[in-house]
Amino acid sequence: MTAKIVITFSIVVIAMAWLVYYWFFGVNLGYKISENPNDWAIFANYLSGTLTPVLTFSSIVLLIRSLRIQLAANNTLESEVKRQKKAEQLSVFESRLFKAIDTQNTSFKDLELVFDNGTHQVVQSAGNAVDALEECLQDLKGESSITVEDIEYTIIEDIDTQGHMFSIIRKFYVSVKLIDIQLTKERGFSKSDKKEYLELLINFSDFDLLRLIMIGMKYCQYPMAVSLAKNIQLENTLEELGYLDYLGEV
Structure with missing residues (x-):
């Protein structure tokens, strides 16, 4: 659920950055699409400055989420290893115990x-x-x-x-x-x-x-x-x- 929220938030912010830019310069000021490379460079700087912090934050959140999932998986694996080890120890123990019981009952006869x-x-x-x-x-x-x-x-x-x-x-x-x-x-x-x-x-x-x-x-x-x-x-x-x-x- 957290990953979906972060991705949705990021998409919304990107869309808003484009829409705000278009509304302010295209609708409000009536500017047309420029053919000057310098204008596009300025536009790129605007997008970079606006979106980089948001995308960086989203990346960090997703990374933390990934680390939590990995940690949970490692804990599950560790628990399973301990369970298997305990089961193996119990199997060996039960074999020895039942042999001991058989031996004592035979001796009693x-x-x-x-x-x-x-x-x-x-x-x-x-x-x-x-x-x-x-x-x-x-x-x-x-x-x-x-x-x-x-x-x-x-x-x-x-x-x-x-x-x-x-x-x-x-x-x-x-x-x-x-x-x-x-x-x-x-x-x-x-x-x-x-x-x-x-x-x-x-x-x-x-x-x-x-x-x-x-x-x-x-x-x-x-x-x-x-x-x-x-x-x-x-x-x-x-x-x-x-x-x-x-x-x-x-």
């Missing part, structure tokens, strides 16, 4: 915990192992002299003799850490993006596996378990999804 039923030891696997661990914890908590350190010792030394629980907690920690490292503000991601993928990690993880992770967060002092327990955004996400109450019950 191989989980074996050892329990002493009084006469002999019983090995429980996967979900049955988590159920048995919960029962064992309830029994331990029922003892008046038991401490959190005693429970941790029992889990590490007597129940998780093969380190399977430690391995699963470590894999879950790696997935959470991957989200923390990759989905940063510097990479163009927001807290809501991080929350979305934490929810995805939790919802795509086997529920029995999540129960095991939360038991580890509460009772084990593995560095990874402690880090998970102190992760505020993970805690908030677990609470929003209704899983955090489990920590108070177990």
